Amino acid sequence: MSINVLALLSAMLTIATPLVWAGIGELIVEKTGVLNLGIEGTMYLGAFIGFLVALRSGSPWLGLIAAIGGGVVAGLLMGLLTVTLGLNQHVSGLGVTLLLIAACEFAFRLLYTGARPTLEDKFQVLLPDVPVLDQHWLTYVAFLVLAPAAWWVLRATGMGYRLQAVGENFEAADVAGISVTATRYVALMVGGALMAIGGAFLTLAVLGNFTLDIINGRGWVCIALVIFAKWRVWPVVLGALIFAGTDALQLQLAITKTFSDIPRELMLALPYLAVIAALAVWGRKVHYPASYLQAYRRG
Amino acid sequence: MAQIRRTSSGHHRLAALAGTAALLLAAACGGETGEEPSGGGGGGGGEELPLIYGVFATPLEEPWDGAIHSALQSAVEDGQIEYKHIDNVSTSDAMERTLRDIATNEQPDAIMGDAFAAEEAVRKAAAEFPDIPFAFGSGEKPVDPNMSVFDNWLQDPAYLAGMLCGGLTKSNIIGVVGAMPIPEVNRIVNAFVLGVKETNPDATVKVSFINTFFDPAAAKQAAQAQISAGADVLFAERDGVISAAEEANLPVVGMMVDQKEEAPKNVVTSLLWNVRPTVDAVTEQATGKPASEDLGTYSFMKEGGSDIAPINTDIVGGVPDDLVRQVEDKKQEILDGSFTTPVDESAPKGSIDVSQQ
Numbered sequence: 001m002s003i004n005v006l007a008l009l010s011a012m013l014t015i016a017t018p019l020v021w022a023g024i025g026e027l028i029v030e031k032t033g034v035l036n037l038g039i040e041g042t043m044y045l046g047a048f049i050g051f052l053v054a055l056r057s058g059s060p061w062l063g064l065i066a067a068i069g070g071g072v073v074a075g076l077l078m079g080l081l082t083v084t085l086g087l088n089q090h091v092s093g094l095g096v097t098l099l100l101i102a103a104c105e106f107a108f109r110l111l112y113t114g115a116r117p118t119l120e121d122k123f124q125v126l127l128p129d130v131p132v133l134d135q136h137w138l139t140y141v142a143f144l145v146l147a148p149a150a151w152w153v154l155r156a157t158g159m160g161y162r163l164q165a166v167g168e169n170f171e172a173a174d175v176a177g178i179s180v181t182a183t184r185y186v187a188l189m190v191g192g193a194l195m196a197i198g199g200a201f202l203t204l205a206v207l208g209n210f211t212l213d214i215i216n217g218r219g220w221v222c223i224a225l226v227i228f229a230k231w232r233v234w235p236v237v238l239g240a241l242i243f244a245g246t247d248a249l250q251l252q253l254a255i256t257k258t259f260s261d262i263p264r265e266l267m268l269a270l271p272y273l274a275v276i277a278a279l280a281v282w283g284r285k286v287h288y289p290a291s292y293l294q295a296y297r298r299g
Numbered sequence: 300m301a302q303i304r305r306t307s308s309g310h311h312r313l314a315a316l317a318g319t320a321a322l323l324l325a326a327a328c329g330g331e332t333g334e335e336p337s338g339g340g341g342g343g344g345g346e347e348l349p350l351i352y353g354v355f356a357t358p359l360e361e362p363w364d365g366a367i368h369s370a371l372q373s374a375v376e377d378g379q380i381e382y383k384h385i386d387n388v389s390t391s392d393a394m395e396r397t398l399r400d401i402a403t404n405e406q407p408d409a410i411m412g413d414a415f416a417a418e419e420a421v422r423k424a425a426a427e428f429p430d431i432p433f434a435f436g437s438g439e440k441p442v443d444p445n446m447s448v449f450d451n452w453l454q455d456p457a458y459l460a461g462m463l464c465g466g467l468t469k470s471n472i473i474g475v476v477g478a479m480p481i482p483e484v485n486r487i488v489n490a491f492v493l494g495v496k497e498t499n500p501d502a503t504v505k506v507s508f509i510n511t512f513f514d515p516a517a518a519k520q521a522a523q524a525q526i527s528a529g530a531d532v533l534f535a536e537r538d539g540v541i542s543a544a545e546e547a548n549l550p551v552v553g554m555m556v557d558q559k560e561e562a563p564k565n566v567v568t569s570l571l572w573n574v575r576p577t578v579d580a581v582t583e584q585a586t587g588k589p590a591s592e593d594l595g596t597y598s599f600m601k602e603g604g605s606d607i608a609p610i611n612t613d614i615v616g617g618v619p620d621d622l623v624r625q626v627e628d629k630k631q632e633i634l635d636g637s638f639t640t641p642v643d644e645s646a647p648k649g650s651i652d653v654s655q656q
Contacts, residue, residue, distance in 0.1 A: 007526075113359075208542060211538055216511060248520070256650060264646070
């Protein structure tokens with residue numbers, strides 16, 4: 001049995017990257033008491049728009065900017081439904097996901113029927129010859145900039161306190177002069193942008209092309225990670241690493257002689273089982289943001 | 300604690316939104332329909348062309364249904380048929396409803412599609428309309444009087460691709476990334492392994508599955524795990540593997556269509572499925588009378604139903620002339636019937652010593 005530890009760590013960081021981007025995006029939104037089930041569709045939109053613009057312009061950078069724009073719009077749409085109209089968050093989120101995925105697939109069909117377009121120029125890995133550090137810049141930024149920044153903002157800035165105040169007690173926040181509506185909109189837009197970057201990472205960095213179903217449930221994994229993390233930044237990162245590490249491990253184990261006889265389905269389920277096990281151990285006594293799932297109306 | 304404040308209008312809004320969501324869902328499930336007018340009107344003798352309706356469970360972007368769709372389109376271009384289609388009919392009940400609706404309202408001369416996700420539903424609809432030939436991709440048997448089946452029997456090109464990979468590997472380790480261990484995938488992987496054995500009895504084949512038809516990022520990770528375990532030639536049963544091969548500068552075999560364009564220095568060949576002979580057989584039923592045939596053999600290499608793409612000798616490291624000749628000789632044997640690729644649909648293991656096969 002041979003496990004290549006360096007390749008394992010490298011794969012873990014790559015697999016975890018979209019989860020860290022989108023997971024932190026979801027965390028920021030949920031901090032204000034809004035559950036954004038539009039995450040799967042928002043990641044899909046980011047992957048598609050990023051790809052589309054990068055393909056047309058020849059620049060993955062423009063693709064990334066477009067993806068961010070798309071994520072912001074998806075956040076605004078979610079805000080319109082859940083904040084302005086005060087609709088049920090579950091229904092709105094699932095509706096947004098269905099709408100965005102269907103719209104992207106429709107557009108892809110109209111534009112590229114039967115073709116398999118590939119980007120001429122995608123993001124390349126930095127340090128391709130150094131084990132483990134052979135990652136995309138978006139991976140570096142996710143772990144070294146985004147996570148610490150999100151942690152710091154939530155913990156030590158006025159913006160972070162306003163997010164939490166709205167999430168924990170929106171009436172008190174309103175009385176204190178914090179606009180519940182504006183705070184939730186900002187969180188949804190920022191969160192949407194981060195989710196879209198997570199999706200665009202797959203098309204602009206990992207693959208250089210777009211296929212249907214490209215997100216394949218990664219958004220739902222992020223929803224679980226945020227609950228597992230009890231709405232804290234570093235545990236989201238840790239959860240993403242556990243999931244990704246287990247996934248990378250099963251990919252290596254499944255092709256060794258020793259594990260060759262173990263049913264594939266069990267091996268493929270390992271990352272999910274790991275997250276469920278982690279939830280069972282650490283995920284108890286979850287304290288949800290007190291205004292979770294609730295629309296705010298004055299009076 | 301904060302409390303929920305719902306106004307009565309909130310309830311109306313909720314209902315309205317639920318309605319919108321339901322509509323969206325219906326739209327998402329309903330798929331696209333398309334119509335392809337026949338291009339053969341020019342030289343026509345006034346005879347009406349048979350209408351074949353394509354009913355596909357997945358979006359056309361899925362390579363399997365895409366192959367059926369392009370074969371039907373090529374028959375349209377040749378002036379053989381008229382063709383309409385609907386795709387993404389993803390559930391069993393939607394399949395049954397759609398088939399009944401099309402059979403009643405469109406009165407096609409034949410219906411073609413894939414039944415893997417809805418074997419029962421398709422058979423039920425076929426029984427209700429015995430005058431319309433139904434020809435579906437299926438893992439089961441034909442049913443009298445009008446339900447024919449076909450499948451992608453790609454064991455021949457898989458065997459030839461295996462021979463190529465066996466001859467190309469220097470580490471004696473070859474990686475295969477497939478969708479999931481189902482018969483249609485298993486028999487391709489198993490034939491590939493036998494092909495490897497013919498040119499390289501010392502090789503080991505590593506087989507990974509991603510358990511879904513679309514997840515190129517996962518397929519790429521699986522391929523990279525194989526590369527880290529020493530694989531230096533890959534077989535991309537799924538999308539995403541070619542990208543890993545290109546980055547690691549290794550030879551790779553593509554699937555369903557010639558994928559050489561995606562990585563001209565890496566894609567050595569691709570397994571090709573040509574559904575046209577199957578479509579022609581269905582057209583014959585459409586103009587004649589319904590039958591219950593197993594059309595599977597129309598996908599065999601001998602019948603022109605499958606092939607490998609021209610071997611790309613410009614790949615990294617090149618392809619030895621001897622190896623090309625060996626593969627071409629074997630192809631000849633398959634075509635003249637002196638060699639028949641064994642069909643084995645058992646699930647392959649994760650690590651296979653080809654000498655023990």
